[in-house]
Amino acid sequence: MSLLNFFEKGKGQPLVLIHGFCETSRMWDEFAEELSQDFRVICPDLPGCGDSPIEKHHISLEEVAVILEDWMEENAIQNPIVIGHSLGGYVTLALLELMGSKLKGVVLFHSTAFADDVDKKEMRNRTITFLKKNGVEKFVTSFVPPLFPESKREELSKEIDSAIQEAKRCSLEGLIAFSGAMRDRKERLDVLKTFSGPKLLIAGTEDGAVKIQSSRAQKDAFTNYVELEGVGHMGMVESKKETLEIVRDFAKSC
Template structure:
């Protein structure tokens, strides 16, 4: 099934498609021609997060953006979506498109999904960029927070999403990028309760995948926001020292595609073309 993906200004951006998968609908977009680049969004996001970056990449590459389980126009499978579940769904799209090799960029939860896919199908990867993401598992404190969030979601979902979303940005960014912040928040608020809870449970269950990342025979790159409160910067940098994993730091928070858009674009273009 073909459709057009529409942005907030009601202008068609690129062709969207759906795939039947385990009795649900998977939504994805494809644009451009050339070597494949796969973009995986984060928690409470959709393919729309790539709307400013995708056209740049599509000048020289085939760009595939996938709505992960319970997000955007992709339906939920249950009340727990493990990162492996999401990776299997993404793999179904790539197999449908006959993609045998690609460079992957995963934002936040999208990075966790990419790592699960790398463990399953390492031969798929020509490169992997963890964008505001990590190979570490949740620590015990974060697991407790996720459990509390899912309990709260049942009775106060909108306020929970608003509160969770605010923490993704550096404080000053909520003011400096007010329009973009409100737009991204509106997308977050469109996430279903089931999609929220299932992804949160899945992230809580994910294992540490440092060895998967380190051993991957592909270009490996990490993008870190200096003000990102969700990622343990010091631990991450220390862990990748003396490996072939490259990293760059940006000045702001977790939402680099909004807070550091031009710098991020430069880094990702370099990663994709390398």
């Protein structure tokens, strides 16, 4: 039996919303509330995040996909549209490789089908070293603010503080394990291209974590592509109303 913690709202076509690194299912609270008017919205905590335990020090995205597939079977979540933010997008692609046409559609929110390059892999290694030395609180306090464009940080200070507090609910073991999983993940562009269902990529022109050049380089693998001008890595916070409507319209079109 799956040990994943999750919450759900609404009825109808299932939407599974998967959070990113240093996040929990609660990042989707407002999205879930709005989308539940039309859909069954289910938001899990990934292993080691929020209230979901993690049982190992190392985990692969493939293992996470198997955990999620079992969890969906246990909870009668069939033919879902899976929406993943950042790390959640990497998990979504691993799930797509595993389940294929059992998914109705996929949305990558500030994410990529490309693997880490050499520089990004080294950054993941530095993250692991920092976490082991300094712990969760010190890491997330420095990690979260740069996810937002510098020009918006004062305006969004309450949202950033809230994101930091939520990030502190991730375990040290979980953050270390997922840093390694992201570093070691493979490219899944072919998986994306092979999938014949609807596929949406939402990108931010000011995203410091997933550069806009990377998003543009893979846009042809998607049936739908949206660029958010002046938005960083947290479009669901920075442009809440716009991104909510984009996701709602896409899900209805599926």
